[in-house]
Amino acid sequence: MNLPTESLKQDMITWRHDIHKYPELGFNEIRTCKLVAQLLTSFGLKVYESFGKTAVVAHLEKNKNKKLIAIRADMDALPIKEKTSLHYQSQNTNIMHACGHDGHTATLLGTAKFLSEDESFDGNILFVFQPDEENGGGARVMIKNGLFEQFKISEIYALHNMPGMPVGYFATRENTITGSESAFEIEVQSKGGHSALPNMGGDALLTASQIVNSLQTIVSRKVDPRKNAVFSITEFKTNGKKNILASKANLKGDTRCLDEETKLVIQYELKKICNGIAAANNAICSVKFETNFPITINSPIPTKRITKCLKDKFGDKRVESNCEPMLFSEDFSFMAAQVPGCFILIGNGTSGANAKPLHSPYFDFNDDILTLGSSAWVHLAKM
Numbered sequence: 001m002n003l004p005t006e007s008l009k010q011d012m013i014t015w016r017h018d019i020h021k022y023p024e025l026g027f028n029e030i031r032t033c034k035l036v037a038q039l040l041t042s043f044g045l046k047v048y049e050s051f052g053k054t055a056v057v058a059h060l061e062k063n064k065n066k067k068l069i070a071i072r073a074d075m076d077a078l079p080i081k082e083k084t085s086l087h088y089q090s091q092n093t094n095i096m097h098a099c100g101h102d103g104h105t106a107t108l109l110g111t112a113k114f115l116s117e118d119e120s121f122d123g124n125i126l127f128v129f130q131p132d133e134e135n136g137g138g139a140r141v142m143i144k145n146g147l148f149e150q151f152k153i154s155e156i157y158a159l160h161n162m163p164g165m166p167v168g169y170f171a172t173r174e175n176t177i178t179g180s181e182s183a184f185e186i187e188v189q190s191k192g193g194h195s196a197l198p199n200m201g202g203d204a205l206l207t208a209s210q211i212v213n214s215l216q217t218i219v220s221r222k223v224d225p226r227k228n229a230v231f232s233i234t235e236f237k238t239n240g241k242k243n244i245l246a247s248k249a250n251l252k253g254d255t256r257c258l259d260e261e262t263k264l265v266i267q268y269e270l271k272k273i274c275n276g277i278a279a280a281n282n283a284i285c286s287v288k289f290e291t292n293f294p295i296t297i298n299s300p301i302p303t304k305r306i307t308k309c310l311k312d313k314f315g316d317k318r319v320e321s322n323c324e325p326m327l328f329s330e331d332f333s334f335m336a337a338q339v340p341g342c343f344i345l346i347g348n349g350t351s352g353a354n355a356k357p358l359h360s361p362y363f364d365f366n367d368d369i370l371t372l373g374s375s376a377w378v379h380l381a382k383m
């Protein structure tokens with residue numbers, strides 16, 4: 001049997017549109033989880049729903065002597081109001097599958113259906129459907145609930161669609177494939193006071209403004225210029241009012257980079273700058289820094305295996321085996337830190353909704369790549 005079969009393609013499209021129409025946020029994928037579990041059960045697979053909240057796992061074991069390969073898909077959507085006008089547009093207010101996790105889920109469901117019906121398949125596969133990728137909670141919960149203890153997984157794989165990359169193309173790389181994401185919160189406290197008497201008070205707004213500007217020197221002046229990093233402040237709130245100086249200012253933001261050392265430099269400089277500027281202004285400052293997503297590291301063995309598999313299946317020219325690392329983050333990083341793993345990118349197309357950036361209200365996963373993704377997984381499973 002060889003993918004794609006026309007009926008399986010139609011099934012995957014139907015499932016994807018259905019999931020797209022009823023998107024659910026992280027850890028609230030109740031309908032999606034139910035649909036996924038029902039389908040996996042109907043394929044005759046052993047289904048587990050014990051790995052945390054809305055996680056679903058299915059095990060296909062044909063040969064106990066062979067190693068167990070896990071493939072992970074994410075199921076959660078985003079708090080975005082969809083503007084695509086598609087016939088299967090989101091029916092859930094202000095929630096949208098704007099990252100293509102509907103497509104990742106449908107791709108893995110298609111793979112599960114195909115392999116469970118394929119009598120020539122004699123390997124072992126674990127289909128891992130995880131909740132809450134966007135907030136970095138799903139993989140952690142599944143690990144905490146014993147996914148890697150209950151199943152002796154040898155290698156784990158995942159894919160993500162890439163808008164702007166042509167259909168039929170794949171990319172990956174050994175070592176760092178996606179960056180770390182750390183969130184920070186800064187609170188500046190000052191005396192406040194009358195806007196006409198600033199000399200007698202303290203202005204948290206002005207102090208925080210100096211902090212905002214100075215923090216931009218971390219990437220330009222403290223990080224090794226050969227390294228990659230991005231630092232963004234995305235929120236600035238104060239309790240100041242008309243003619244009242246702010247006594248409190250709160251800043252929030254995030255920073256991403258591709259290696260641990262750079263992250264430590266950013267964390268150290270962030271605290272130093274905040275405390276230094278606060279002290280110079282007679283203010284007090286507190287800084288919280290938390291890494292929600294570590295760097296995703298692709299291990300050599302699974303990366304070589306999937307690269308060979310993709311090149312065999314789609315041709316050398318369609319597989320970039322040493323792509324640039326991405327500065328977005330992925331909670332697959334937690335799973336790939338448990339066992340050797342590989343994260344791959346699949347082209348989502350170069351025009352229309354398929355080329356809109358991830359998390360855009362105009363984005364859509366490309367139905368034409370459902371069979372490409374599932375063919376890649378099937379080929380990997382049978383290698």
Ligand SMILES: [Zn+2]
Binds near residue numbers: 098099134358359
């Ligand atoms: Zn996303």
Ligand SMILES: [Zn+2]
Binds near residue numbers: 099100133160
């Ligand atoms: Zn995503």
